[in-house]
Amino acid sequence: MTNKRSKGGIIDYSKVIYFSFNNKSLCGFKGDTLASALIANGIFLVGRSFKYHRPRGVMSAGSEEPNGLVTIKRSGSTVPNVLATTLELYPGLEAFSQNCWPSVENDFLAINDLLAPFLTAGFYYKTFMWPKSFWEAVYEPIIRKAAGLGSLNTKSDPDEYDKGFLHCDLLVVGAGVAGLWAAKLATKAGLKVLLADEDFLVGGRTLSETELLGGMKGVDWASKILDELKRSANFRYLSRTTVYGTYDHGIFGALEKVSDHMPVSPEGKPRQTLWRIYSRASLICSGATERITAFPNNDRPGIMQAGALRSFVNRWSIIPKGPVIVFSSTGDGERTVRDLLSNGISVRALIDSREITKENIFESDGVEVFRGAKVIDTFGRKGITHAEIETEIGEKKKLECRLLAVSTGWNPNIHLTSHHRAKPRWNKKIHSFVAQDKLPNNMFVAGAAAGVFSTPDIFTDVTKKTEIIIALLGFKKSKFTAPSVENIFYAQVESDVIWHISNGNKRAWVDLQNDVTVKDIQLSHQEGFVSVEHLKRYTTLGMATDQGKNSNVTGLAIMAEITGKSLENVGTTIFRPPYIPISIGALAGRSRDKNFRPVRLTPSHHWAKENGAVFIEAGQWLRAQYFPRPGETNWRQSVDREVLVTRSSVGVCDVSTLGKIDIQGKDSTEFINRVYANGFARLPVGKSRYGLMLREDGIVMDDGTTARLGETHYIMTTTTANAVGVFRHLEFCRQCLWPNLDVHLISTTESWAQFAIAGPNSRRVLRKVVDKEFDISNDAFPFMACGELTVFSGIRARLFRISFSGELAYEVAVPSKFGNSMMAKLTEVAAEFDGVPYGTEALGVMRIEKGHVAGNELNGQTTARDLGMAKFVSTKKDSIGAVLSRREGLNSDDGYSLVGIKPHSKSDVLVAGSHLFSNGSEITAKFDQGYITSAAYSPSLESSIALGLLKRGDKRIGENIKVVNLLAKSNTEAKVVSPHFIDPNGERLRG
Amino acid sequence: MIIPHPLLGPRDSQEFVYMGDASLIKRPDPKKQNAQSEFYEYLYLRNNPAGTHKELWFHEQGDRSWLIVTRNTLTHEVIGAELAHDMGFESKD
Structure with a gap:
C-alpha cells in the first residue's frame, strides 16, 4: 500500500532510486532518506524492540531516532545500527530489519512481550543468580542473543577512513536558520568560519516547515545564504558532518560521512573522515528534539x-x-x-x-x-x-x-555544551534543560538549542551572540537586516x-530504544535507586545508541514526580561524547592492520630478507631472528648452529637497534658521571666502559656501554627497549636538574648502522675490513678500546671492542646508508672463515650462556645488588639513584640475587617465569624463593639453562632446588650455579 | 589540550609526554645529613591540588624541551608554560 506523493517538497522526481528492504525491491527518489522512502512505500514497521521484541516504526526524522535502526550491506560486508532517518537513499541500497527472527513481520521472540510482567528493571540481576557458574556459560549468551540491536559481522571492515585537522576562528554547529545567519555575520566580519551540519542540505528545521524567509521558502533562503557564503575564502562548509564531541581548549571532534550516501566510496575517497577541529570560539546552533x-x-x-x-x-x-x-x-x-x-x-x-x-x-x-x-x-x-x-x-x-x-514540547540539543562538565540548568518556561550561561573556551549557544523557538526571536538571539563573538575575537561587525518571516508559528506559546x-x-515507554517504561523507573525508585546516575544504570534509561536524546528529560521528570522533588533539584546527568555512534574504523583511521603503528627496519633488513631471515617484532623494530639454512626444519637447528659457529669461528649480527646517544660539551664527563651509578670520571679517551643507570628510586633503569671518542665527546648506548625513555631521562637531567652543565645530547640511533662481529676469528675478519693504516692488534686495540677509523677504503666508521656474547668481539658502526652493503660484505668476509650471520635468538642464547643481564632482568623491580652489581654503585660520588639505592628495604639479607640454574637431567627444559622452591618445601606462594627470568637451550653445554632471581642466591651456589611451572604442571630438579656458564673469568674477551 | 610552548607557540598536547609535578626539578642535596628522607619526600610525596598545578611536560615530538606548564586541574585551563631549563637556573642560583 504505497502512499502518494505531492509534487512539492525537496525531492528530485527525475531521479528514481531503486533499493531493497528485507529483500523487497522498492523505489524512491533523490532527496529521500531510507525512512522517507519506506514511509512513501507504506512501510511503517521497520524493526523489533530491544527487550520485548515489540513491532516498532520510524518515530523521528533525524539523528534522535530510537527505532529506525537497520543493518545495511556495504562493500561486501554488513554495517549494523544504521539510522534509517539519516541514511540518504542510494541506488542499490540493501537494508534489513534487526532483532527479529525469522522476520520482522513474524518474530519468534515476540513471546517476550507476553512475559513482560517478569522482565522489569533489574530482572536479570535478580533472576539469574544461581548457580553462579551459569551466568557466563549459560544465561548471558542466551540473553545476549535475545536482546540487543544489530549484530557485528566480525569480519574486517572493508572500508577506508581518514583523519583530518581543521583550524578556524569560529565553529558553527548546525546549519539551520540560526547557524546560517551566524555564519553569514561572522564570515562578513572577516572571521575564519567553519559551518558543520549533519544533514545533506542546509536549512535545518526550516526545510520541514512552511514559514517564508525574506519571501522565500526555507530551502531556497538557506541555499541562497550558503551560495553567498561559499564565495568567501574565509568560510568552509562541512556537509553530512556531525560534531560529536567537545574537548579541551576549543577542540572539537566531528565525523564527516563522505560516501555513506553512495553504493561504494569513489576511488581515493574514504567512507568517513574524522575531523579534529581547533577553534577560537564556537556557536552551538544544534536545534531541539521533540519529545x-x-x-x-x-x-x-x-x-x-x-x-x-x-x-x-x-x-x-x-x-x-x-x-x-x-x-x-x-x-x-x-x-x-x-x-x-x-x-x-x-x-x-x-x-x-x-x-x-x-x-x-x-x-x-x-x-x-x-x-x-x-x-x-x-x-x-x-x-x-x-x-x-x-x-x-x-x-x-x-x-x-x-x-x-x-x-x-521540545528539548534543546545541549549535549555539546555539557561535555565539559558544565551542568545544564532547568528552564521553567520551556520545561526543559538549557546550557549554563557561561561556558568554557568561548562557547555560546543560540537559537532553538538555547530554548529560543520562534524564527524572528532566533534571528535576534543569534545576531546578539554572534556579535559578542566577533567583538571577543577582535573583529568588527557590520550590520545586516534579518529577513522577514511570514507564516509564523509560535509553537511553544501557552504550552x-x-x-x-x-x-x-x-505500559508506557520512556526510552524506546532500550525498552524502558514508566513502571521500570517507578520500580527502581521503590528498590532504592534514588540518584539520577543510579536510575540510569539500573533501568538502562538513555544508555542505548541514541544516548537518551529523546528519553532523558522525560525520565528525569518522572523521577522528580516520584521523589516529590522539583526538576531543578533532581538535576540531570551530563552528556559525554560522542553525540552519535562513531564506528571504531573511523576512530582508527589509517592506523590499522600493517599501518597500526610504524615498523622500523634495521639498516641490513633487505640483505637479511634476501638471505632468508625469519623476522621477529621487537617493539617497533622488525629484527632478523635467525637465518635458516637448507635442510634445517626446526628453528632450534638454525639457532644452535649460529651459536656454535660463532663460538668456534665467527658470527655477524645487526645490533643497530640499540639506542645511541651522542653526548658533547665541556661538562659531558661530569654529566655522564652523574647519570651512571658507576664511575666515569677517569675513563680515558679511546676506551669504553659498561655503565649501569639507576632510576632515582634506586631501581635499575638501563645499562649499556659508553665510549669516549674525544676529550668532550662520548657515545652512549642504551638497550633497544629503553632507547626513548633513557634519552627523555637524560634530557630531564640536563634541562631540569643541572641546567648549569655545558652538555648537549642528540639521538643518533638511526644515523649509525652497528654490527657485532663475535668469535675467535673476529679479529681476522676485521683485519680484512678495516683499512690498512689502522692497527687493531690486541696490543694496539685491547678489550674495551674504541676509536674512529675507516673501512673498505675510506668509509667512515667507529670501532668498539665490546662483547655481549662473551667471545672476542667487536662492534663496528658505519653511517646508516652503508648498513645494508656493510652486512653483505661482513658476512662475505666471515664466510671465508666459515662464519655465519646470526639473529636475535642466538644473540639471546649467547648472552644467557655468558650471564649478561638484559630486559628480562632489568624489569623495573631489580636493584644493582639483586643483579650482582652492588659494587657498581659508587659511594664516592653522587649519581641518580645512589641515595635511595642505599635504603634499608633494598638491602635486606633476604633479597634476590642473580643466579644460574641448570636442570639435573639434560632432557629437562626450563621455562622463563617458573618459580623456584627449596627442596622439600611446600609449593605455595608463601615459600616462593624466586623465579626464572631468562631461559634457553645452550648448544655449548648441551643442556637447558636459565638465569633467575633467587633469595640469597649468591650464597646458595651448588644447592639443589625445584623449578616449578604451575601452568604446565611441571616440577623440575635443578641446581643453582654461577650465572656465568661460559668463560667465567673472561679470558676469551681479552684474547 | 593545547600547550602554549614559549618558543614554538600553541602546540597540541599529543606532541608531549607528561611526567608529573614540577617540584621534581628541585632535586635534594645528596650530601645533606638527612638526604635519604629528603629524597624520599622528593620522590614519593606530592601535593595533589584541586586547582592550579605546575607540572612537567616533555616536547618529545617537537623540540625536546622540558616545559613547566601551569594548569588548573579542575578546568584543564592552561595558564602558562615556561622552559624548565630557565626555571631550573633560577632555582639553582
Missing part, C-alpha cells in the same frame, strides 16, 4: 513526533493515508493539523491536553478538537489502528487512526507540560 510523552502503548508503528510527520509531508512530500490523530500539549498541534489538511491528508481529531477555550478553526474540515483531553491507550499490533482518549470530563472514546502525531499518562497496568 514524545510516555502514554500507554506509545510505541506502535505509526506513532511519531508531530514534527517528524510534518517533515515527511512538507520536506519529503509524502501524502500518507489517514486518518491522522494529532496529540499535543503545545501550539504545534494546530500547526500540524493545518499542514496535513493543506496537503489533503485526512485528520480525525486534535487531542489538545491544554484546558483552554479556543474555537475549532478546523471544524469545516471535519476535524474534531478535544481540549483538556489525552490519549490513554492505543491499539494495533503491527501498526496503530485506534487510539483511546479521555476527554476533559473523563469520557473515554476510541477513535480510528492510521497515524498518531505527538507533540509535547502545557505532560510527562506521562497512566492507565491501569498498561
